[in-house]
Amino acid sequence: xxxxxxxxxxxxxxxxxxxxxxxxxxxxxxxxxxxxxxxxxxxxxxxxxxxxxxxxxxxxxxxxxxxxxxxxxxxxxxxxxxxxxxxxxxxxxxxxxxxxxxxxxxxxxxxxxxxxxxxxxxxxxxxxxxxxxxxxxxxxxxxxxxxxxxxxxxxxxxxxxxxxxxxxxxxxxxxxxxxxxxxxxxxxxxxxxxxxxxxxxxxxxxxxxxxxxxxxxxxxxxxxxxxxxxxxxxxxxxxxxxxxxxxxxxxxxxxxxxxxxxxxxxxxxxxxxxxxxxxxxxxxxxxxxxxxxxxxxxxxxxxxxxxxxxxxxxxxxxxxxxxxxxxxxxxxxxxxxxxxxxxxxxxxxxxxxxxxxxxxxxxxxx
Numbered sequence: 001x002x003x004x005x006x007x008x009x010x011x012x013x014x015x016x017x018x019x020x021x022x023x024x025x026x027x028x029x030x031x032x033x034x035x036x037x038x039x040x041x042x043x044x045x046x047x048x049x050x051x052x053x054x055x056x057x058x059x060x061x062x063x064x065x066x067x068x069x070x071x072x073x074x075x076x077x078x079x080x081x082x083x084x085x086x087x088x089x090x091x092x093x094x095x096x097x098x099x100x101x102x103x104x105x106x107x108x109x110x111x112x113x114x115x116x117x118x119x120x121x122x123x124x125x126x127x128x129x130x131x132x133x134x135x136x137x138x139x140x141x142x143x144x145x146x147x148x149x150x151x152x153x154x155x156x157x158x159x160x161x162x163x164x165x166x167x168x169x170x171x172x173x174x175x176x177x178x179x180x181x182x183x184x185x186x187x188x189x190x191x192x193x194x195x196x197x198x199x200x201x202x203x204x205x206x207x208x209x210x211x212x213x214x215x216x217x218x219x220x221x222x223x224x225x226x227x228x229x230x231x232x233x234x235x236x237x238x239x240x241x242x243x244x245x246x247x248x249x250x251x252x253x254x255x256x257x258x259x260x261x262x263x264x265x266x267x268x269x270x271x272x273x274x275x276x277x278x279x280x281x282x283x284x285x286x287x288x289x290x291x292x293x294x295x296x297x298x299x300x301x302x303x304x305x306x307x308x309x310x311x312x313x314x315x316x317x318x319x320x321x322x323x324x325x326x327x328x329x330x331x332x333x334x335x336x337x338x339x340x341x342x343x344x345x346x347x348x349x350x351x352x353x354x355x356x357x358x359x360x361x362x363x364x365x366x
Contacts, residue, residue, distance in 0.1 A: 009089040025077040030204035076113040228308040233346040242294040
């Protein structure tokens, strides 16, 4: 069964997905710099790691009304065929592995005249009770209408009926893009934000700019899923992550260590859930965890339970620091290093070492 990982996010009440391989970075929305004469859906630019990136508002790209931004909104940086840009989304939720047979390429709406194909959607994915709209990045970036057919009355018959004729008119795309919905779009970023919100947006933009000035040209070394355990931040190599999932209907497994939470049916596959907090010398009784990261290491598949899945980030080699000497020596072999995230330090887990040598035994025959 061929599957692909998609980053799932919410926008304007809709669930959308984009291929994980095209996602370069995710961060909370910073202050945007407006750009004169940009297309209507390009609402500004950001300075990121020495480059200036255009930022697209998906609401405007889809033809919806412009909406005020919130400090809880996020920006997803996407690279497509060497073109780098960001999109504004309301909430990044998870990564899902979506099988090809769960995707419907196009919907038929039963109209007598053929409709223009969905311009910005590559398909619709069935994921349980949810329908996820998968973005077609090529059309999202490049599509621009340049012609239209307008049906106009040209004469009246003796009976008084109006005869029509299809006229093929060449129309400037800028005229087509001008819509009453956009007339009130402000020319400054978040004009109605409070002073505190404006300060947060500005601080984020400054942090991105300063980060770019301080970085060297080291290549990207790894992509990480940032997760929370007992309030502490950890990074898990995205290369071994199959998907993120909610925990539901767990069946306890008798005669197993406490760190084995139980088994869960994941679309017909029996998934063993593992709590790694004890191995990391962290208390495991603070509260029950509701999410799991499904990891696959060689022939081993397990669900690592976590408190929260925060983000997907990409780190340069220079950003990964060695493990502090003061760290408990029992944990050192299970960590690959540390890095900064949102002014906090994340510990990058070596899950392969932890699962195979940390006393965590996942055996389906247990």
